[in-house]
Every structure is written in C-alpha cells, then in structure tokens.
Amino acid sequence: xxxxxxLNFIGPEIAVFVxxxxxxxxxxxxxxxxxxxxxxxxxMGLATAAVLNLLNMQAVDVPREAFAGAMAVDxxxxxxxxxxxxxxxxxxxxxxxxxxxxxxxxxxxxPLVLFVAFxxxxxxxxxxxxxxxxxxxxxxxxxxxxxxxxxxxxxSAEAALKYFVMGAFASGFLLMGIAFVYGGIGSTxxxxxxxxxxxxxxxxxxxxxxxxxxxxxxVGFGFKVAAAPFHMWTPDVYQGAPTxxxxxxxxxxxxAAFAALSRVLLVALLGQNLEFHTALWLIAAGTILMGNIxxxxxDDLKRMLAYSSxxxxxxxxxxLVGAPAAGLADNPRLGGILFYLLAxxxxxxxxxxxxxxxxxxxxxxxxxxxxxxxxxxHPAVALALSICLLSLAGVPPTMGFVxxxxxxxxxxxGGAIGIAVVGAxGGAIGIxxxxxxxxxxxxxxxxxxxxxxxxxxxxxxxLGVATVAVLVFGLVPGSLIEVAQDSLLSLAAWGGV
Amino acid sequence: MNPYVPVAFxxxxxxxxxxxxxxxxxYFGPRRPTKTKTAVYECGMPPVGTTRQRxxxxxxxxxxxxxxxxxxxxxxxxxxxxxxxxxxxxPGTFVLGEMAVFLGVLFIGWFYCLKRGAFxxx
Amino acid sequence: MDQVGxxxxxxxxxxxxxxxxxxxxxxxxxxxxxxxxxLMLNGVNLAFVGFARHLGQVDGHxxxxxxxxxxxxxxxxxxxxxxxxxxHKTSVDLETFDLLRG
Numbered sequence: 001x002x003x004x005x006x007l008n009f010i011g012p013e014i015a016v017f018v019x020x021x022x023x024x025x026x027x028x029x030x031x032x033x034x035x036x037x038x039x040x041x042x043x044m045g046l047a048t049a050a051v052l053n054l055l056n057m058q059a060v061d062v063p064r065e066a067f068a069g070a071m072a073v074d075x076x077x078x079x080x081x082x083x084x085x086x087x088x089x090x091x092x093x094x095x096x097x098x099x100x101x102x103x104x105x106x107x108x109x110x111p112l113v114l115f116v117a118f119x120x121x122x123x124x125x126x127x128x129x130x131x132x133x134x135x136x137x138x139x140x141x142x143x144x145x146x147x148x149x150x151x152x153x154x155x156s157a158e159a160a161l162k163y164f165v166m167g168a169f170a171s172g173f174l175l176m177g178i179a180f181v182y183g184g185i186g187s188t189x190x191x192x193x194x195x196x197x198x199x200x201x202x203x204x205x206x207x208x209x210x211x212x213x214x215x216x217x218x219v220g221f222g223f224k225v226a227a228a229p230f231h232m233w234t235p236d237v238y239q240g241a242p243t244x245x246x247x248x249x250x251x252x253x254x255x256a257a258f259a260a261l262s263r264v265l266l267v268a269l270l271g272q273n274l275e276f277h278t279a280l281w282l283i284a285a286g287t288i289l290m291g292n293i294x295x296x297x298x299d300d301l302k303r304m305l306a307y308s309s310x311x312x313x314x315x316x317x318x319x320l321v322g323a324p325a326a327g328l329a330d331n332p333r334l335g336g337i338l339f340y341l342l343a344x345x346x347x348x349x350x351x352x353x354x355x356x357x358x359x360x361x362x363x364x365x366x367x368x369x370x371x372x373x374x375x376x377x378h379p380a381v382a383l384a385l386s387i388c389l390l391s392l393a394g395v396p397p398t399m400g401f402v403x404x405x406x407x408x409x410x411x412x413x414g415g416a417i418g419i420a421v422v423g424a425x426g427g428a429i430g431i432x433x434x435x436x437x438x439x440x441x442x443x444x445x446x447x448x449x450x451x452x453x454x455x456x457x458x459x460x461x462x463l464g465v466a467t468v469a470v471l472v473f474g475l476v477p478g479s480l481i482e483v484a485q486d487s488l489l490s491l492a493a494w495g496g497v
Numbered sequence: 498m499n500p501y502v503p504v505a506f507x508x509x510x511x512x513x514x515x516x517x518x519x520x521x522x523x524y525f526g527p528r529r530p531t532k533t534k535t536a537v538y539e540c541g542m543p544p545v546g547t548t549r550q551r552x553x554x555x556x557x558x559x560x561x562x563x564x565x566x567x568x569x570x571x572x573x574x575x576x577x578x579x580x581x582x583x584x585x586x587x588p589g590t591f592v593l594g595e596m597a598v599f600l601g602v603l604f605i606g607w608f609y610c611l612k613r614g615a616f617x618x619x
Numbered sequence: 620m621d622q623v624g625x626x627x628x629x630x631x632x633x634x635x636x637x638x639x640x641x642x643x644x645x646x647x648x649x650x651x652x653x654x655x656x657x658l659m660l661n662g663v664n665l666a667f668v669g670f671a672r673h674l675g676q677v678d679g680h681x682x683x684x685x686x687x688x689x690x691x692x693x694x695x696x697x698x699x700x701x702x703x704x705x706x707h708k709t710s711v712d713l714e715t716f717d718l719l720r721g
Contacts, residue, residue: 004591021605028612107613130682137689141696148700154707158716161700165652165713168693169643172659175686176636179663182679183629183670557702561695568691571684 006066008059009073011052012081013121019045020114027107035105039096042110046085046092046117053081063493069189070128072263072494075487077125079338080259083345084124087252088117090349090462095244097456098356102242102364104150112149113248116142120256124263127494129178129188132260136174136224140167143253147241153363159240166223166233174220180213191494193268204275214269214276218283221264224257227317228286231310235294238306243364246302247352250309251345258316262337265320266328267494277321284321284419288314288426295433302355302366304433305348308392311426312344318423319407322414328492331413335485336406342484343391343399343473350388350466354381357453365451368437373446378453381460382441384467391470393434394427398474406481558615569603628669636662649704649711653697660690 023041027033056078063074092113099109119138126132144167148160182188184207185196196202204211222230238246291311298304319337324330358366375382391400404427411420473480576596583592610616635658642655664683671679701711708715
C-alpha cells in the first residue's frame with residue numbers, strides 16, 4: 001500500500017525536478033529570456049533540495065525502504081545527494097558567464113543541468129536495478145546533450161556523439177547484466193540480490209546466469225566510471241565538451257556512477273567479491289596506471305585533468321578492492337570513498353572554474369603554456385589553482401590528501417596490499433604532472449600573445465569557496481569523515497551477510 | 498456469441514467508414530482534369546534527378562517528435578487496462594492523479610517544443 | 620500455452636544482442652551504429668520478457684516497456700546529434716570525426 005508520507009524521501013529529487021520544469025517554462029516563455037532569473041531560480045531549486053535533503057537526513061535514523069523497495073533511504077544516498085547538488089551548483093555558476101562568452105544562448109542549459117542532477121540523485125539511492133538504469137539514462141541523456149550544447153563548435157558536437165555512442169553501448173551491457181541477474185534471482189532489488197546470496201549454497205560459482213550478469217554489470221559500470229580498459233572515450237569527451245559541462249561530468253557523473261557501482265558491489269555482491277576479486281584488482285590497477293601515465297604527456301590542461309580523473313576513479317576502485325567479505329563494519333575506512341568523492345568534486349570544480357577563464361575570441365584555449373605568468377598577473381587565482389591542483393595530487397594539508405589517505409587505509413586494512421603499492425606508484429606520477437602547471441604559472445613568462453582572463457564574480461566565487469573548503473577540510477576533516485563513514489556504513493543495513 | 502463477432506464488426510465498420518469518406522470526397526471534391534493528369538503512366542520516362550535525394554531536416558524533426566510522444570503513450574495502456582484493479586488497493590484520486598502528473602510533465606514537454614518552434618514547418 | 624521454453628528465447632536474445640555489439644564495433648556509419656544499439660536493447664527486452672514468462676512474474680514485462688521508452692529517448696538524442704555533426708561535416712562516417720585524438 002502506498003503511503004504518501006514516502007514522498008518526503010524523494011523530496012530533494014522532486015524539488016530539483018519541479019524547479020527544472022519551472023526554469024524550462026520560464027526560459028522558453030519569453031522571446032528574450034532573462035539569464036539571471038533563470039540562473040537564480042535554478043540555484044534556488046538546488047538550495048531547496050539541499051535543505052530538504054538535510055531534513056531527511058535528520059529525520060531518518062534507521063535506513064529504510066520506500067516505494068515498495070525500489071528506493072533505499074539511507075545515509076549513503078543523502079551524502080551523494082549533497083555531492084550532486086554541489087557539483088550542479090558549481091557547474092551552473094561557472095557556466096553563467098562562460099556560455100555568454102562562447103556565444104551559446106540556449107534556454108536548455110540550466111534545465112538540463114537540473115534534470116541531470118535529478119537523475120544523479122535518484123541513482124545514488126536506487127535500490128532497484130531498473131530504477132538505477134532509468135535514473136542513469138536520465139542523467140546520461142542529459143549529459144549527451146550538454147556535451148554538444150555548443151552547436152557551432154565541431155569539437156563539442158564530436159564529443160557529444162562519441163560520448164553518446166560509448167554511453168549507449170555501455171547502457172546495453174548494463175541492461176543485459178540486469179536482465180541476467182533478474183533471470184537468475186527473480187528480482188531486481190539490490191537488497192533482494194544480497195539476501196539471495198546470503199542463503200547457504202547460493203553463489204556466483206555454479207550459477208552461470210548470475211555470473212554472466214554480474215560480469216556484464218561490471219563492464220557497463222566500467223564504461224560509466226571510465227575504468228580501464230573502458231576509459232578510451234574520456235579524454236576526447238572531456239576535452240571537447242564546454243568547460244562547465246566537463247566540470248559537471250568529472251564530478252557529478254563520476255560521483256553518481258561510482259555511488260551506484262559501490263551500492264551494487266558493497267550491498268549485493270559483498271559476500272561474493274572473492275569470485276571476481278582478481279578482475280576488480282586488475283581493473284583498479286589498470287585504471288590507476290592508464291590514467292596517471294596518460295596524464296603525463298598532455299599539453300592541454302583540460303585533457304590532463306581528464307586523464308587524471310581516470311586515475312582518481314582508479315584510487316576509488318582500489319578502496320573497493322579492499323572491501324571486506326564479512327561485512328562493511330569490518331572496514332569503516334571505506335567511508336573514505338564518499339569523502340573522496342566529495343573532495344574530488346570540490347577541488348575539480350575549483351580547477352575547472354579557473355580553466356573557464358581561458359577563452360580566446362569565444363574559443364576555449366586551455367593549453368598549459370597559456371598559464372605562463374599567471375602568478376604575476378593574478379596571484380590570488382594562481383594560488384587558488386595551485387591549492388586545488390596540490391589537493392588533486394594528494395599533498396597535505398588538503399582535502400585530497402585526507403581522502404587519499406583513507407582510500408589507501410581502506411585498501412590496506414582490507415588486505416589488498418598489492419593494489420595499494422600500485423596506487424602509491426600512481427600517486428607519485430601524479431605529483432609530477434600536477435606540479436607542471438604550477439611551475440608554468442610561477443616560473444614561466446607570459447605567452448607573447450596573451451589574452452585577458454575572462455574573470456567573472458560567479459566563477460571566482462566558486463573558486464574561492466572550493467579553495468577554502470579544500471584547506472579547511474584538509475586541516476580539520478574530523479566531523480566530515482565521521483559523517484562519510486556513518487553514511488557508508490548505512491549500506492550495511494541492506495546486506496544479507 | 499462467438500468472441501470474434503465484435504472483431505468482424507470492427508472490420509466491417511472500418512470498411513464502411515473508409516468507403517463513405519472516399520465516396521464523400523469523390524462526390525464533393527473539385528475535379529479539373531487536364532491532359533497530363535488523365536494521361537496513363539508510361540514506362541521509359543527520362544528520370545528527373547537522382548533517386549538518392551536528400552530530404553529535408555524537417556522530416557527528422559517530425560520523426561523524432563513523433564517517436565517520443567508516441568512512445569509515451571505506451572505507459573497509458575498498462576495503466577488503463579489495470580485501472581479498476583488499481584482502484585481496489587489505492588484511492589481513486591491517487592490512481593488518476595498519478596497519470597495526471599505524468600501527462601502534466603508530458604504537456605510541459607509539448608509546450609517547450611511548441612515554444613521552441615519545433616512544430617513549425619517553415 | 621507454454622510452447623516455447625526459456626532457452627530458445629534466451630538464444631534469440633543473445634543472438635540479437637551479439638549482432639548489435641558486432642554492429643557497433645565494426646560499422647563506420649553512425650546511423651548503422653545507432654541501429655545496432657537499438658538491436659542490443661531489443662535483445663535485452665526479449666531476455667526480460669523471456670525471464671518474466673519463465674518466472675511467472677509481470678515485472679519483466681514492465682521492464683521491457685521502460686526499456687522501450689528509454690530506447691526511444693536514446694534514439695531521439697542520437698539522431699539529433701548525428702544531424703548536428705552532419706551539418707558540420709556532411710558525412711555520417713565515424714572515421715571522419717577525428718578532431719579529438721589522444
């Protein structure tokens with residue numbers, strides 16, 4: 001029986017969706033849309049969602065199901081909602097002036113960002129694989145369009161098509177995996193899968209249907225989180241898409257896809273992870289190495305950040321390799337996954353805010369050499385970008401360092417020493433390529449044909465907030481880490497183990 | 498009664514209606530026959546242009562819009578067929594309201610297309 | 620009533636899915652790639668319906684409807700993107716889209 005009170009649990013999602021519709025109607029209603037009003041209403045929607053999410057977080061102590069088990073109401077979902085809302089707000093603020101500069105005046109942008117955020121939020125709390133798939137598509141379809149929003153630019157259109165083909169291909173695999181799991185177990189509820197595995201004698205071994213299903217699921221998720229060997233599309237797409245969209249993809253899409261993957265791995269397949277441990281190990285190691293080595297040789301900062309985002313997905317997978325088969329409570333450091341997703345979102349949005357300043361006659365120019373002399377011209381911006389990059393490299397005392405520390409701790413406590421060593425090698429490479437832009441900013445002269453940075457208050461605000469957050473939570477991460485750990489442990493309520 | 502009788506009736510009605518409409522247009526429609534119009538089609542005419550003509554982007558737009566709005570209707574059928582069953586376990590306002598919300602969202606989509614000029618042919 | 624068992628359905632579904640995957644991987648024409656992706660999704664639909672019949676549940680049939688709707692939305696976005704690129708390049712050959720290269 002349906003209980004209207006359950007609607008409260010998707011309050012944040014409903015808020016984002018309704019505001020998206022409002023913005024859409026407003027944007028197409030008038031001949032000359034008011035970009036400021038559109039932006040304001042969009043941000044209001046995100047703020048409303050954040051408040052509702054906070055209220056839910058306080059109201060729900062014990063994880064529970066909603067909508068006949070299709071949705072899991074737990075700390076994990078709440079935490080992800082915050083990450084998504086932050087990423088969306090960051091992308092919107094960066095885009096405000098940027099879109100005007102590249103001469104893209106379309107009414108679709110803001111509503112699309114909100115619709116995508118709506119899909120991401122549902123993804124984080126989907127307890128049903130079908131709901132997960134649909135919310136993933138809501139997100140993906142929106143992001144495909146956002147990638148190609150700069151219609152006049154060939155690179156943008158090409159990135160959109162590449163992303164679309166790869167994404168749709170991956171969705172096919174994911175869906176086939178869901179179908180097989182459904183066929184083998186008779187339910188698509190993630191918690192039901194966990195309960196099925198908890199029954200003595202049920203396992204991946206001896207059930208080829210479910211084994212194939214899980215493998216297909218992993219392939220599909222691998223594409224979505226850009227894990228090796230399914231990462232080839234990432235650099236092209238990230239480079240071709242307009243910078244605010246890239247920022248949103250690197251943070252929100254990655255966080256949502258990773259959250260969904262974590263929920264499947266840590267709830268449904270926790271007791272079974274020995275069966276595909278080697279596969280996960282190899283994927284994690286490959287992702288770390290491919291991402292970090294690829295980033296070494298890039299001359300374009302945006303492309304470099306794309307490769308590095310692959311590397312960061314690798315670190316997160318590294319922590320998942322250390323997931324204990326006996327139950328999540330055995331390894332509370334796994335909370336580092338959520339903390340790191342948040343940290344990565346904050347520092348990446350900061351870095352992309354600076355990147356969005358580099359346009360030239362309406363065309364983006366993000367070569368690293370363009371950074372030359374930035375420290376002399378705009379010392380504050382250079383300092384902020386340096387802090388974000390150092391945080392991405394994992395240098396203390398930043399949020400990135402704390403997050404990475406917990407990821408390594410999770411892997412080591414889970415007995416995955418080998419993958420931690422690979423991660424350390426990746427981290428060492430990372431420090432080199434993250435230092436390069438900083439060296440250029442501080443040591444190199446300005447390029448001869450320098451252009452004024454297109455600085456604007458909204459993006460500068462994002463940069464400032466991100467930088468301060470990176471430092472503050474790097475120095476005093478205590479309470480945030482606790483929230484992240486509690487949120488991740490809330491997943492244990494679903495396990496059959 | 499044979500269950501196929503209604504089907505037969507449906508077919509009969511369809512045939513009658515189509516005949517009636519064709520007849521009406523035949524009776525009322527203006528006819529100005531010219532020599533070319535009444536000429537019998539002949540083979541061997543020199544072809545005009547290539548067969549691989551590119552057709553206008555507008556057709557794609559219509560096709561895509563049709564695809565989307567047509568497929569949304571797929572959700573109406575299960576709801577409509579199960580309507581009375583749903584009433585057993587849910588309040589009527591809820592059963593009706595849920596579809597109203599769905600159609601409302603769809604309507605906003607339609608409104609967006611309208612305002613963006615997607616339905617304008619020229 | 621139940622003349623067709625689960626395995627022929629699954630076999631056909633896998634065949635469709637495999638054809639789709641092969642098409643995506645080997646074809647250069649974007650439109651054919653789009654069709655192949657639809658073929659993959661239809662293969663999945665068949666699997667869902669087959670499993671639902673086998674399990675005696677309605678859920679699988681409902682999933683198939685969801686998947687159809689998603690597939691339509693995907694096709695719409697895909698076609699729009701192909702048109703967008705066609706205006707730039709006057710081509711639907713994937714190999715000509717090589718501006719972004721690693």
